[in-house]
Amino acid sequence: MRLRPAPLEDWLRDYYFTADIDISSSGVQTYTMAELRAKTGVRPEDLDRLTFDDGYSTGDPALRRLIADRFGDGDPGRVITANGSSEAISLVLSTLLGPGDEVVAVQPGYHLLVAYAEALGCTTRTWTLPAERGFRPAVADLEPLVSERTRAIVLNFPHNPTGAHLTEEELRQVVALAERAGAYVLWDGAFTSLVYDAPPLPPVSTLYERGIDFGTFSKAFGLPGLRFGWCVAPPSVIDGCVRIRDYTTLHVAPLIELLAGAVIEHAPAFLEPRLRQATSNRALLAEWAGEQGDRVELALPGGGVAAFPRLPGLADTRDFCDDLFKRHGVLVIPGACFGAPEHIRLGFGGATEQLTEGLERLGRALADWPA
Numbered sequence: 001m002r003l004r005p006a007p008l009e010d011w012l013r014d015y016y017f018t019a020d021i022d023i024s025s026s027g028v029q030t031y032t033m034a035e036l037r038a039k040t041g042v043r044p045e046d047l048d049r050l051t052f053d054d055g056y057s058t059g060d061p062a063l064r065r066l067i068a069d070r071f072g073d074g075d076p077g078r079v080i081t082a083n084g085s086s087e088a089i090s091l092v093l094s095t096l097l098g099p100g101d102e103v104v105a106v107q108p109g110y111h112l113l114v115a116y117a118e119a120l121g122c123t124t125r126t127w128t129l130p131a132e133r134g135f136r137p138a139v140a141d142l143e144p145l146v147s148e149r150t151r152a153i154v155l156n157f158p159h160n161p162t163g164a165h166l167t168e169e170e171l172r173q174v175v176a177l178a179e180r181a182g183a184y185v186l187w188d189g190a191f192t193s194l195v196y197d198a199p200p201l202p203p204v205s206t207l208y209e210r211g212i213d214f215g216t217f218s219k220a221f222g223l224p225g226l227r228f229g230w231c232v233a234p235p236s237v238i239d240g241c242v243r244i245r246d247y248t249t250l251h252v253a254p255l256i257e258l259l260a261g262a263v264i265e266h267a268p269a270f271l272e273p274r275l276r277q278a279t280s281n282r283a284l285l286a287e288w289a290g291e292q293g294d295r296v297e298l299a300l301p302g303g304g305v306a307a308f309p310r311l312p313g314l315a316d317t318r319d320f321c322d323d324l325f326k327r328h329g330v331l332v333i334p335g336a337c338f339g340a341p342e343h344i345r346l347g348f349g350g351a352t353e354q355l356t357e358g359l360e361r362l363g364r365a366l367a368d369w370p371a
């Protein structure tokens, strides 16, 4: 297997740890351990009782039940916990796909969802979200890409990096297309609960036998450093994941699973404050973009906390982003990391004062560019 480099991770490796102001992230403002303990009631003595035994290949049974009840159809046999959704997604892709399989992927998109299937030798058919249509997905564009040769349709809505979203009606149309073709629908729901104009979509695994849901603490929950994610899938797919995991991570650490269970039991305490903050930040972002005139073209996200504005006049935003970081201390992601070089990814899920200051500096940098 030959994986191509992931330019987003290369960019973050260079800049993330030294940024003065980070308005690049696709996640909400992160929580501290003290906040996690206050919200969940986990006490130091609860941690002291833990013995560092090995864990279950598919996850702690009680935790699988919590996940099944909250994010699936109630059947814990369809759940596997993971070291971030990245692990779950790569395990499922490796289980289901092989050389010659056809896979539909969305562009622009997060590298794991686009490049991993290619590395497994699959033929990728691209569902493009057109910038000129504000990245609005059209199921009519997907339809000709799906046939009886399609093994999997890999989706992520609300979408990173654009914030584009599907309606429930459109989700059901996608499921109908997949069902006709016998294809799996892999649904990366990292941002499911971060929606502004409509209620969250139902899990695809509750709509379709071959629907597979992925979830994570890294985005809406504000706990990326916990590295916890999960997958809800048919038991045969979960079995396939275990066969691969037996050679790699074996299981999720019991300490992480202990904290994960407590977080899921108190999920609204994590999700609701950050959704409120993201909602008001989104309004700030819209106002800021309106004030930039023709220097910024923004399609306002329907979900998630990432926006993907075009900077007209910049054919490739990389030099600008580099200068923005070095001279103004502000981190954003060049669109080239997502195959759309005229754009930048802006994260609006962080602390409001940071966002306001970051946008102000970004506006000044744009007005002065080329420096």
Ligand SMILES: Cc1ncc(COP(=O)(O)O)c(C=O)c1O
Pocket (backbone or CB within 6 Å): 026, 083, 084, 085, 086, 087, 110, 156, 160, 188, 190, 215, 216, 217, 218, 224, 227, 228, 229
């Ligand atoms: C769309 C999407 N899916 C999956 C991931 C991986 O998340 P994690 O492995 O932290 O759960 C990311 C991280 O940025 C993402 O943006």
